[in-house]
Amino acid sequence: MSVSFSLTTWNVNSVRARLDNVLTYLDEHEPDVVCLQETKVEDQLFPRVPFMELGYQLALHGTKGYAGVATLTKGAKPEDVQLGFADGPKDKHRRIVACTYAGVRIYNLYVPNGTALGSEAFTYKLEWLARLRAELGARFSPSDNVVLCGDFNIARDERDVWSVEAMRGGTHFTPEEHAALDALEDFGLRDCFRKHDQEPGRFTWFDYRNASWERRQGLRIDYVYATEPMHERCTEVVLDWEPREWDTPSDHCPLTAHFS
DNA sequence: ATGGTTGTTAGACAA
Numbered sequence: 001m002s003v004s005f006s007l008t009t010w011n012v013n014s015v016r017a018r019l020d021n022v023l024t025y026l027d028e029h030e031p032d033v034v035c036l037q038e039t040k041v042e043d044q045l046f047p048r049v050p051f052m053e054l055g056y057q058l059a060l061h062g063t064k065g066y067a068g069v070a071t072l073t074k075g076a077k078p079e080d081v082q083l084g085f086a087d088g089p090k091d092k093h094r095r096i097v098a099c100t101y102a103g104v105r106i107y108n109l110y111v112p113n114g115t116a117l118g119s120e121a122f123t124y125k126l127e128w129l130a131r132l133r134a135e136l137g138a139r140f141s142p143s144d145n146v147v148l149c150g151d152f153n154i155a156r157d158e159r160d161v162w163s164v165e166a167m168r169g170g171t172h173f174t175p176e177e178h179a180a181l182d183a184l185e186d187f188g189l190r191d192c193f194r195k196h197d198q199e200p201g202r203f204t205w206f207d208y209r210n211a212s213w214e215r216r217q218g219l220r221i222d223y224v225y226a227t228e229p230m231h232e233r234c235t236e237v238v239l240d241w242e243p244r245e246w247d248t249p250s251d252h253c254p255l256t257a258h259f260s
Numbered sequence: 261a262t263g264g265t266t267g268t269t270a271g272a273c274a275a
Contacts, residue, residue: 013266013267013275014266014267014268016267017266017267017268038267038275040267040268064268065267065268065269065273065274066267066268066273066274066275067274113274113275115274115275121274153275207264207265207275208264208265208266208275209263209264209265209266210263210264210265211264212264212265248266250266251265251266251275
């Protein structure tokens with residue numbers, strides 16, 4: 001019999017700058033698993049205590065100033081923690097922490113932004129995604145209980161961008177990036193949010209610039225992907241815009257999936 | 261708008 005749990009993924013854009021917001025949110029919603037991205041802090045300086053006081057145990061993979069991921073679990077510790085890719089060169093950017101919780105392999109991901117077309121960062125993004133796909137294929141079967149969540153920095157289709165026109169010439173909505181998502185889906189991953197909601201405009205990120213939030217001009221770039229058995233068990237996914245209204249918000253909104 | 265804002269960290273850089 002499987003254990004039901006909830007999982008919140010949230011790019012917080014600095015866990016220290018966002019500490020009050022994040023703690024307030026977790027205290028209210030009490031998700032069993034929390035996957036944070038862009039923690040922007042080395043592990044020694046991560047504010048562990050207030051999260052432990054809320055009942056969480058932590059798996060950290062951070063570095064000074066940028067990127068960084070953290071997975072928090074309630075009731076049981078994150079087991080078999082993997083930092084970075086399983087094989088090959090180290091994940092020097094600190095963008096992956098994987099762990100097992102309730103018998104489910106959970107990948108917390110902060111996919112490289114890609115910065116600009118033609119940049120080294122864009123090449124790195126595509127190579128990083130290819131490496132992720134290879135790791136999944138080498139280590140898992142589509143029938144395993146696997147969840148990949150986090151900031152993918154790719155908008156899936158036209159419903160997931162505020163303006164197709166505005167995306168032209170930039171990253172996050174190119175054929176190459178879509179092919180990378182296709183490859184993950186070809187492995188057997190499913191978009192849990194789209195199981196329950198087909199509407200356009202369900203954006204998870206709003207640029208700090210250009211009053212994007214006030215205009216509701218954003219992108220859906222944060223996802224909970226799951227293999228078929230976990231997709232089956234996904235009963236609901238909640239995109240919460242409320243914290244975007246709070247003082248000093250992250251540019252991303254939390255997304256919470258429920259698994260039965 | 262080859263800009264706009266935020267965070268880290270002390271001038272750019274990443275996003």
